[in-house]
Amino acid sequence: MALVVQKYGGTSVGTIEKIQNVARRVARTYDAGNDMVVVVSAMAGETNRLVALSEEICEFPSEREYDVLVAAGEQVSISLLSMALQSMGYKAKSYLGWQIPLYTDDAFSKARINEIEDANIRKDLDNGIIVIVAGFQGLDRDNNITTFGRGGSDTSAVAVAAALKADVCEILTDVDGVYTTDPRVVPEASKIDKISYDEMLEMASLGSKVLQIRSVEFAKKYGVVVHVRSSLNDNPGTLVMKEDADMETVLVSGVAYNKDEAKISVMRVPDQPGIAAQLFTPLSMANITVDMIIQNISQEGFTDMTFTVPRSDFKKALKIVEETAVKVGAAGVQCNESIAKVSIVGVGMRSHSGIASKMFETLSTEGVNIQMISTSEIKVSCVIDDKYTELAVRVLHEAFGLDNGQVVQE
Ligand code: ASP
Ligand code: MG
Helix, strand or coil: CCEEEEEECHHHHCCHHHHHHHHHHHHHHHHCCCEEEEEECCCCCHHHHHHHHHHHHCCCCCHHHHHHHHCHHHHHHHHHHHHHHHHCCCCEEEECHHHCCEEECCCCCCCCEEEECCHHHHHHHHCCCEEEEECCEEECCCCCEEECCCCCHHHHHHHHHHHCCCCEEEEEECCCCCECCCCCCCCCCCECCEEEHHHHHHHHHCCCCCCCHHHHHHHHHHCCCEEEEECCCCCCCEEEECCCHHHHCECCCEEEEECCEEEEEEEEEECCCCHHHHHHHHHHHCCCCCCCEEECCCECCEEEEEEEEEHHHHHHHHHHHHHHHHHHCCCEEEEECCEEEEEEECHHHHHCCCHHHHHHHHHHHCCCCCCEEEEECCEEEEEEEHHHHHHHHHHHHHHCCCHHHCCCEC
């Protein structure tokens, strides 16, 4: 007998009929003799609907109330799933984050999970109850409801799996697994059978929407093997797991893109110690994650700084940067929201050279100008004009031999 954690996303619970399908699938796994904890997202579109309601009232709602609002979607889906199981004759019980409780820090809308009290869930499991957990939410130490950022139910699932030492954490979704790139852009993209935590982390942070980044960080930290698979069939999906020797032989595992960033440049900043700290500390205090940073070589004691921030934080970031720019005596601030980041990812890069230059060459052959570059051990990212995103993804996918699943091996 195993303990299985399954997570179903919004599209899998988008209608009553789909919820009943999920209930049947959960029941099937339960009938096979497993203990079951099921984490669900809100019904498809519901969280967006709630966010839009808040936007009708104000642009910057109080963060606490925002979390109270967006956490509401999951209350509907957990109770409906629980009822569906009960009407099939199973014992099921739903839990909101605070009822578990699942404790987090107090960073509203991007809270981090600190601790999960597993006593209630364990007791239910011992009594043969199927436990349904609301994804995406927790409770801070002052009893405020917190949420984990969009797509946060993945993180709930992995965290619950880690806390309960589950045998498997299955993320059931509307795709068959993790693909070499977005199949909507490149129809030749193929499913990856297994991918390392680090690659998945890069893919997720670079724009692959299959798993929330935090969930992968969590899985890596606690060694949870995550199985991303389709909720519509029984085919094996993608295993996200510890790196093994086969993975190294593939040069590039995937091509990712992200249109969710915006670029901000601060012009003619005095080139003195402490300036970067003055610029970036207020952003981090506001919980805004800065991604790529470029500082130009200094001329006559001045330098330009360019960096990217999530588009969702863009207005907030710009306001902060404009204030700081005045304080530090910069000449001005420029910004650009129509950028995209295109990246190639693969642990094989560690042991092979020439991969970055092949990427630059491929883009230049298509006349795509590179505005910023950043690299890590296992990825190369380029910021380009967002109108070239699809083109860039297609040519890179082909150049690195990923079309039709013909991965380039050593
Ligand atoms: N319902 C939340 C969202 O739409 C959490 C999730 O789906 O994982 O972002
Ligand atoms: Mg999701």
